[in-house]
Amino acid sequence: MKSTASTSEKILDIAQSLIVAGGYNGFSYADISAAIGIRKASIHHHFPAKAELVAVLVDRYTRQAQAGLQSLREQAASPADQLQFYIDYWRSCIENASQPFCVCAMLASEMQMLPDEVASRVRAHFQGLAAWLTSVLQAGVEQGLFRLDKRPEEQAQMLMASVHGAMLSARALGDPGLFIAVVGPEIAMLRAA
Amino acid sequence: MKSTASTSEKILDIAQSLIVAGGYNGFSYADISAAIGIRKASIHHHFPAKAELVAVLVDRYTRQAQAGLQSLREQAASPADQLQFYIDYWRSCIENASQPFCVCAMLASEMQMLPDEVASRVRAHFQGLAAWLTSVLQAGVEQGLFRLDKRPEEQAQMLMASVHGAMLSARALGDPGLFIAVVGPEIAMLRAA
DNA sequence: CACTGCCTTCCTACTAGTAGGTAGACAAAA
DNA sequence: TTTTGTCTACCTACTAGTAGGAAGGCAGTG
DSSP states (O other), X not given: OOOOOOHHHHHHHHHHHHHHHHOGGGOOHHHHHHHHTOOHHHHHHHOSSHHXXXXXHHHHXXXXXXXXXXXXXXXXXXXXXXXXXXXXXXXXXXXXXXXXXXXXXXXXXXXGGSOHHHHHHHHHHHHHHHHHHHHHHHHHHHTTSBOOSSOHHHHHHHHHHHHHHHHHHHHHTTOTHHHHXXXXXXHHTXXXX | OOOOOOHHHHHHHHHHHXXXXXXXXXXXXXXHHHHHXXXXXXXXXXXXXXXXXHHHHHHHHHHHHHHHHHHHHHHSSSHXXXXXXXXXXXXXXXXXXXXXXXXXXXXXXXXXXXXXXXXXXXXXXXXXXXXXXXXXXXXXXXXXXXXXXXXXXXXXXXXXXXXXXXXXXXXXXXXXXXXXXXXXXXXXXXXXX
């Protein structure tokens, strides 16, 4: 089962796991170099500048996320299920301590000192996610599954903040159960009585 | 209105605002040096190592926070008010965009790569805060003000995660209103009907 | 077929600048 | 006089980034 990923993809994979662990300033080209056995200069060949590397990385991440959300909307029967699958995805990531922690949740906390080209992409990711959540909530309301206190856009923002906040808290305190303890009641409240 | 703070305190003040903006790896002795007009070496006189500086900083922050929470418990009449004042403190900080963003919320997201002496202190801060929240919730239950779904310890952890998560989200998305939108319903739910 | 030239990928070797940290001199205060 | 705080001057390790070349694949051309 050899790795068939291209070098650029391997670089992005390693960079992503390093960012998830330590943020934008928490890794260097030397770290990537050591991790995949390639010289620093070769990384610069693929990604001339660090900001560009991370920008491409966030683009890739957003693309994957959007594809996942899209297929979720096509496969899951009801808006309630779609929302539940979304939450469950992160819950299992956190419980298994599997790396795919949300790279944008991490970068978001460093927003203030991110290069513009990165910061704008992180914001774009959140916009895309909020749009998906909004449409799911909207559909749920129309089908009589959800009952919202506020406008779907606002409710989507709140849900997103809860999910990412809970994700950070659960990891920081080393208590995976915290994620579902925070997010669970939040989505339970959306359900129509 | 001259500053009467000692050099060490000025160093800690600047360091704190720098950490809040960019995290542990987001600032250097040179940054502090430039900000308060003192040489790098002089900072090393006060704080030999960076990890030590931040450890002292977190200690100071925790001490201040505990003092604030203590006086809150003495002054505010009911547990419900105490909780409300706590939330309001952060809400006003975020809405005024005044710097006193929680330095531990920031450091928590970098937990994995913090020096041990810093990480343990950040955890200690959260433990202390959780203890305060637990006792407030407990008192509220005894006075018939709150009705909790879970044990007070758990509920306190959840509340803490929500507050810090909402804080990070509100700042990242540049939407201060998000803080109260996320935290508000959370505490409303605690209230006995 | 061989030859040429281009392109991709990776390399060694380097740069300028910054990181955290140290040694020792000096002045003022205790 | 010892202590405290600051300085200049320096160190080593590491940062992102560059220059230039070697090796191989892959056209197209004779």
